[in-house]
Amino acid sequence: MDCERARELMLESLTESLADDEARAVASHREGCAACSEAAAELEALWADLSAMPRLAPSPGLRSRFYAMLESERAAADRESSAGAPATSQAASAAGFAASFNDWLSRWWPRRPAIQFGVAAACTILGLFGGNLLSDRAAREAEIARLQAEVSSARQMVALSLLQQPTASGRLQGVDWTYRLSGGNVEIAAALLNTLDEDASLHVRLAAANALRQYLETPEVRQGLVATLPRQSSPLVQIAVIDLLVASRDRESAGALQKLVDDELLNQDVRQRAQRGVEKLL
Amino acid sequence: MKATDDTRGRVNSTTDDALMLQVRDGDVGQLGVLFERHHVPLYNFFLRLTGSAGLSEDLVQEVFLRMMRYRHTYRGQGQFTVWMYQIARNARTDHYRKWRRETPMPEDGMDIPDQAPGACERIEKDQAAKLVHAALGKLPDDKRELLLLARFQEMRYDEIAQLLECSVGTVKVRIHRAMKELRTHYQRAAKDRV
Numbered sequence: 001m002d003c004e005r006a007r008e009l010m011l012e013s014l015t016e017s018l019a020d021d022e023a024r025a026v027a028s029h030r031e032g033c034a035a036c037s038e039a040a041a042e043l044e045a046l047w048a049d050l051s052a053m054p055r056l057a058p059s060p061g062l063r064s065r066f067y068a069m070l071e072s073e074r075a076a077a078d079r080e081s082s083a084g085a086p087a088t089s090q091a092a093s094a095a096g097f098a099a100s101f102n103d104w105l106s107r108w109w110p111r112r113p114a115i116q117f118g119v120a121a122a123c124t125i126l127g128l129f130g131g132n133l134l135s136d137r138a139a140r141e142a143e144i145a146r147l148q149a150e151v152s153s154a155r156q157m158v159a160l161s162l163l164q165q166p167t168a169s170g171r172l173q174g175v176d177w178t179y180r181l182s183g184g185n186v187e188i189a190a191a192l193l194n195t196l197d198e199d200a201s202l203h204v205r206l207a208a209a210n211a212l213r214q215y216l217e218t219p220e221v222r223q224g225l226v227a228t229l230p231r232q233s234s235p236l237v238q239i240a241v242i243d244l245l246v247a248s249r250d251r252e253s254a255g256a257l258q259k260l261v262d263d264e265l266l267n268q269d270v271r272q273r274a275q276r277g278v279e280k281l282l
Numbered sequence: 283m284k285a286t287d288d289t290r291g292r293v294n295s296t297t298d299d300a301l302m303l304q305v306r307d308g309d310v311g312q313l314g315v316l317f318e319r320h321h322v323p324l325y326n327f328f329l330r331l332t333g334s335a336g337l338s339e340d341l342v343q344e345v346f347l348r349m350m351r352y353r354h355t356y357r358g359q360g361q362f363t364v365w366m367y368q369i370a371r372n373a374r375t376d377h378y379r380k381w382r383r384e385t386p387m388p389e390d391g392m393d394i395p396d397q398a399p400g401a402c403e404r405i406e407k408d409q410a411a412k413l414v415h416a417a418l419g420k421l422p423d424d425k426r427e428l429l430l431l432a433r434f435q436e437m438r439y440d441e442i443a444q445l446l447e448c449s450v451g452t453v454k455v456r457i458h459r460a461m462k463e464l465r466t467h468y469q470r471a472a473k474d475r476v
Binding site for chain 1: 311433
């Protein structure tokens with residue numbers, strides 16, 4: 001066996017066991033050839049060193065970022081599943097409830113006119129008495145509205161402040177807070193668009209895109225989504241924005257999607273999603 | 283949310299495949315168990331390929347995000363490792379496509395931690411690890427990835443074949459070629475150090 005063949009077989013012996021006669025021939029060659037013997041030893045050591053390279057630990061931040069992402073995704077999944085409950089089944093259960101309530105009421109309602117009159121009189125007296133108690137209802141309602149506005153303002157402040165946090169997990173919390181506010185909040189919509197546009201973290205941008213779903217009725221938000229599309233570099237965010245534009249049913253955004261379809265340098269999945277979006281919008 | 287003791291305590295008691303099926307079917311918290319099992323090997327896979335700790339962490343996060351987002355595409359059949367590394371390769375490719383360049387792995391960019399107790403042995407192991415690392419850095423991307431999968435990630439050849447969509451025989455041939463080239467770079471690196 002020459003040296004070249006011996007070295008070929010030595011390489012092969014790393015990934016599979018050689019046939020007995022080949023293994024014997026290599027061993028015999030190694031005994032007689034110092035260069036090949038050295039090369040084989042080196043190769044075996046290198047093969048062993050490859051699997052023995054030390055494993056390095058990532059920073060603790062990776063774990064916290066993962067669990068923040070998991071939590072955010074879980075919350076989004078929960079919201080989707082609760083919003084996605086079929087409307088027909090809700091209507092069916094409402095109709096069933098109304099029917100059984102009627103049955104229950106008809107069993108209790110008195111049949112004799114005299115008793116019916118008595119019940120009606122009692123209800124009138126109760127109504128007059130209750131009316132006095134509720135005379136200051138308007139004032140209480142105004143107070144409740146004022147408190148609600150204060151709570152909403154505080155929530156908005158918390159959300160906007162969290163969206164400016166230096167850590168991605170902090171900003172993710174900020175995005176989560178925006179769900180506690182009403183959908184028409186212009187300042188929050190602008191902050192979410194800004195986050196989608198500029199945040200350094202992919203996960204925060206994705207979370208912001210998801211949160212903007214509740215603002216699709218606002219024309220400025222739809223325009224913002226169209227404007228951000230060419231500036232986004234992550235295929236995941238691009239797909240999320242495409243989905244939002246399709247969900248908004250804004251036909252004017254079809255042009256922006258068509259540009260993505262025409263961009264041959266773009267990720268294939270993004271182009272396909274944009275193509276489907278154009279078909280749905282037109 | 284932090285990993286609970288309960289989550290960590292169950293590591294290895296359920297197969298990756300079964301856990302991913304649970305994630306797919308709505309028990310998304312089980313992704314935490316898979317994260318605890320695989321984030322360090324995945325991080326090292328990316329680290330050895332890119333040489334950048336920050337980028338490697340981002341890519342690990344990206345892999346788990348994609349696992350979450352595309353969980354409904356998981357088919358089971360015991361193919362979790364192949365599926366995960368397919369996602370990992372795609373995530374890395376997408377990253378480079380985005381930046382339109384390859385990031386070379388730095389030859390001495392990583393600190394190799396001490397592991398052996400004896401000083402001489404430790405120095406020798408350090409030297410060997412650094413040489414292997416330097417030689418790996420000189421390999422083309424595909425060969426480096428292949429050796430990392432086979433030796434560092436300890437994937438079976440049939441799994442690698444499935445991942446790379448080729449035969450087991452082709453995997454072995456490619457490994458032989460990669461080893462041959464690695465040895466050349468290793469010798470060169472050793473000579474340069476002397």
